[in-house]
Amino acid sequence: MVTSAAVARAAEQVRSQLARETADLTPEVVAAALRADGRPVGDVTVLAVLDVLRRDVLGAGPLEALLELEGVTDVLVNGPDAVYVDRGRGLELTEVRFADDAAVRRLAQRLAGTAGRRLDDASPYVDLRLADGTRLHAVLTPLARPGTSISLRVPRRRTFTLDELATAGGWGGEPLRLMRRVVAHRLAFLVSGGTGSGKTTLLNALLGEVPGDERLVLVEDTRELQPAHPHVVGLEARQANVEGVGSVDLRTLVRQALRMRPDRLVVGEVRGAEVVDLLAALNTGHEGGCGTIHANSAVDVPARVEGLALAAGLPSSAAHVQMRAGLDLVVHCVRDGGRRRLGEIAVLEHTDGRTHAVPAVRFDGSRPRFLPGADRLAALLEGAR
Template sequence: MNREAATGTEPAGGLGRRPGPRPRVTHESSSYGWTEARDGPRRYLSRRTDARDGPGGSLPGGTEQWDGPGGGADGRAGLLDGVRQWLAESGSEPTPARVAQALREQGRVLGDAEVLGAAERLRSELVGSGPLEPLLADPSVTDVLVSAPDRVWVDRGGGLELTAVTFPDATAVRRLAQRLAAVAGRRLDDARPWVDARLPDGTRLHAVLPPVAVGSTCLSLRVVRPRAFTLDELVAAGTVPPGGDRVLRALLDARLSFLISGGTGSGKTTLLSALLGLVGPGERIVLAEDSAELRPDHPHVVRLEGRPANQEGVGLVALHDLVRQALRMRPDRLVVGEVRGPEVVSLLAALNTGHEGGSGTVHANAAAQVPARLEALGTAAGLDRAALHSQLAAALSVVLHLVRDRAGRRRIAEVHVLERDPSGLVVTVPALRWGEDAFTYERGWERLRGLLRDGSEGGRGPIRSGTEGFPRDTWSATSPSDGRDAGT
């Protein structure tokens, strides 16, 4: 028996292949046969569908549960194992016609619904995402996390929830992780026990195998929306607080450079995609990312994506290489998906040489920590402290900080501007601070308002929310100086 058949997996050559034309099948009898032409398997990781194939093997279209010959799960598992082995040996895709042929080879006779149920479950296991498909089909799910065969979690925007989805055993989790890695063109085995990759549909994959992951393979899937949220949608969802949309629009119109900071899963990429969608259609946006996650709704976007080294250690395309290439592509807006390495040097240099309106994201637990975070990255890249702070003071104007509140909601918490302290180092100064129900003007507000006004007067485009900038009475708010009641 060959290796693929012994392990019960599909040969590597069949991974991620597009399904062929829909098989045409005709009705013969109520045992094995077909009543009409039926669709072949759905494309790999097809989401946002009416998929109803749960971990128990529900039939397509919501038909009855199939228990298979022999009665119950044991008989079903034995039959599926036999069909799986036949498909692995023949190198066939699990189409209904192929599954029916495999059943005939085993001397099994099943009705239409049973054959379709077996085909759908095998398709899900061999070329789909297995028990995770119903979760990935849910448009409200942003993250799917597997920490054990019986511990599958999802995030629907309100924090992590334990689901009823389970895997048969730890081997099934490992098999799924390795297959997804192969679909992404990456290696995942004992010699290279972790992987970080992007799947063909944009889903972000991260997996770690035992013994590095103690007990069971850990699998993390970050679901990418087929389109970016609009700013109005983020306002409705509470991510952008009341009045915040006017500040953000003015920030873009004034072509100020900015970074979006926040912790993991705070919504940095989501907000940046929405803001880039507001850039004028005549501007050229060039994106540089380790993994392509930004999807701005804009007519002129150039996307550059990094690449890891191959098994021989060659072929690496690092993010700082992409930033250098982006500078030669006449960008009106240069965007770095996530600043986390030596690319910070190239980005700051670019923003200091006439590339206005640049932006990116950075991991930080508070806006005040951003200068220290950039300093650490710049030092690791060989840029001394004084030089980095000089470039930072001239290159960056604003920091938008995101948090997840106690209810799990992602929202903008603060807007900071940058200034030098008496020692000459760059620090952030809060300009606006939003609580869960209200916001306050802070010490940096006048500077922020001046930046927005100067950007408009510099010929960079009008501030849409008013030619006079943002007077204090633009919104109802609590001001540190006048003590007025907070608005919501």
């Protein structure tokens, strides 16, 4: 029986020899490389080494099988000995292991190379989208501990409808009716929540509720939104190439989107200076605009927007005025264990020169609990702004 350790050692031997030669990866080439030192090698060893080397140069290598798992959203590598997946039930440690950190590094570099990006000691991290839509983030050791880190965000194989999402999250009934009314009344909103709370999934489903005769223009850093809608135009940011040129940032794309006659302008994730242009757009007649933003709670969203706007050069007072005039709601997502669900809806109110998010309704499953902002929410849903 050929042990995995023996196969790993043999694969490294062949890898070193092939690095000095130019040859196709075939069983004959592998067998010749293994027998170069005069030792007999069986067919089982040759085929096992060939399989290891092919995984090195095709797809995501040892991670390929994990990416194909049903329902997987993330594959995370923390060095050679810890590979996790998330299938909607929280992180699960898998049995996948790498021979050493050099193997993890090679995989990260190869994946980055397929997208034309450099990953080495001079440029030790990347954030990009692969050809199949998978989002790759990688950081090389020693910046990352306990070893080279790879994070793969897997695109949804299909888009969930709002009904399906509500059923999966256990928030049908009144919460579902409220969200449909938010879209139908063209209210401007941000979907907030922590990492992995389902912000993009919810926004995707909500955009699928937009009437088919409206034009959606999506602006994203990395393409994740794929709403089931007949009229969608997507703009995706681009990072600089290996020569350091060619970058196109989100702020530029938001400005371009405004010239494309959007019925609804959507910013996939608001996390930088683009917040200034989004706020400006929402104050120039572009109703129904929306996006996602990282925040611990709905109440924290105005402070988060203010901080991003200040960093972009917009005074605090102006940011608060534009928030109040351009945004109507914050829709907050939460994660209970492995389940992602709708947590609460907050309305934006302006007092003493500042905008505050006031909780209007909080959800425990399908049971709504109405809070101080409920009257304002009801007025918005009746058309009073």
